[in-house]
Amino acid sequence: MTDSLFDVSGRIAVVTGGMGQLGAVYAAGLAERGMRVAIFDVADGDVPEGARAYAVDVTDRSAIEAALRELEVEWGVPRLLVNNAGLDSPPDAPAEEVGPFEDYPEASFDAVMDVNVKGAFLCCQVVGGAMAREGRGSIVNVSSVYGLLSPVQDLYAYRRERGETFVKPVAYSVSKSAILNLTRYLATYWARSGVRVNTLTLAGVWNDKPAEFLEAYEARVPMGRMLEAKEALGAVVFLASDASSYVTGANVVVDGGWSAW
Numbered sequence: 001m002t003d004s005l006f007d008v009s010g011r012i013a014v015v016t017g018g019m020g021q022l023g024a025v026y027a028a029g030l031a032e033r034g035m036r037v038a039i040f041d042v043a044d045g046d047v048p049e050g051a052r053a054y055a056v057d058v059t060d061r062s063a064i065e066a067a068l069r070e071l072e073v074e075w076g077v078p079r080l081l082v083n084n085a086g087l088d089s090p091p092d093a094p095a096e097e098v099g100p101f102e103d104y105p106e107a108s109f110d111a112v113m114d115v116n117v118k119g120a121f122l123c124c125q126v127v128g129g130a131m132a133r134e135g136r137g138s139i140v141n142v143s144s145v146y147g148l149l150s151p152v153q154d155l156y157a158y159r160r161e162r163g164e165t166f167v168k169p170v171a172y173s174v175s176k177s178a179i180l181n182l183t184r185y186l187a188t189y190w191a192r193s194g195v196r197v198n199t200l201t202l203a204g205v206w207n208d209k210p211a212e213f214l215e216a217y218e219a220r221v222p223m224g225r226m227l228e229a230k231e232a233l234g235a236v237v238f239l240a241s242d243a244s245s246y247v248t249g250a251n252v253v254v255d256g257g258w259s260a261w
């Protein structure tokens with residue numbers, strides 16, 4: 001049986017940051033479900049069947065507009081926008097990025113806010129604006145448990161025990177908090193225009209992280225493990241499909257229980 005409730009086939013999606021770890025899973029997973037997927041990214045990478053890549057820096061409004069124009073001619077107006085492009089400071093970030101809060105570089109703050117907040121804002125203006133003119137669409141703005149709650153600095157204690165300085169930086173958290181209210185603002189603004197806007201909040205995704213980090217992280221999660229990238233896809237399909245037709249302004253939290261205690 002094919003379930004029409006979750007059917008997204010034939011619809012057009014824009015996935016920003018679609019060359020990254022999670023974005024590639026969304027792009028492939030949506031294409032497998034029959035969506036035509038436009039990847040907006042500054043990086044190159046594999047393009048799954050059913051997808052196309054557009055060189056777009058999400059901080060550049062004219063680049064978003066140019067890609068949308070091309071996309072509209074080739075395919076039509078998108079039904080889904082996943083604002084997934086993002087900058088973070090990974091556990092192996094250079095020392096100046098991960099020092100004390102008091103010394104966190106202003107330029108790093110601007111760079112993170114530019115991609116994570118202004119990039120999502122501009123994509124909403126341009127792509128969301130086109131959806132609103134069509135009277136339909138769904139926007140998924142990606143946040144993090146670090147945007148809901150403070151990072152747990154203890155997870156990085158193993159680095160301090162090695163004599164390194166490591167403080168999980170502030171800009172990522174601030175930027176991901178901003179996403180929550182960008183979502184609420186637009187959900188109400190476009191509520192009667194047929195465009196639904198929701199946040200997808202994720203916990204840390206498993207990849208090749210240092211063993212000490214993994215151990216500390218897993219101990220902190222009620223489910224006892226990190227998120228696997230493919231486990232974030234179900235929420236994106238739900239929010240893209242008519243199964244979520246009355247869901248707007250919400251925060252869908254996929255965090256293994258991280259924020260539950």
Ligand SMILES: NC(=O)c1ccc[n+]([C@@H]2O[C@H](COP(=O)([O-])OP(=O)(O)OC[C@H]3O[C@@H](n4cnc5c(N)ncnc54)[C@H](O)[C@@H]3O)[C@@H](O)[C@H]2O)c1
Nearest residue numbers: 017019020021022041042043057058085086144202204205
């Ligand atoms: N990985 C995690 O643990 C985790 C946890 C919670 C939330 N998230 C969020 O999920 C999203 C994806 O994370 P990821 O782990 O796949 O990251 P990633 O670094 O693997 O991918 C990010 C992608 O964004 C692209 N990008 C960066 N700047 C851009 C710009 N200016 N214009 C266009 N594209 C740009 C990069 O080229 C990359 O392909 C991010 O918003 C991140 O904050 C990730």
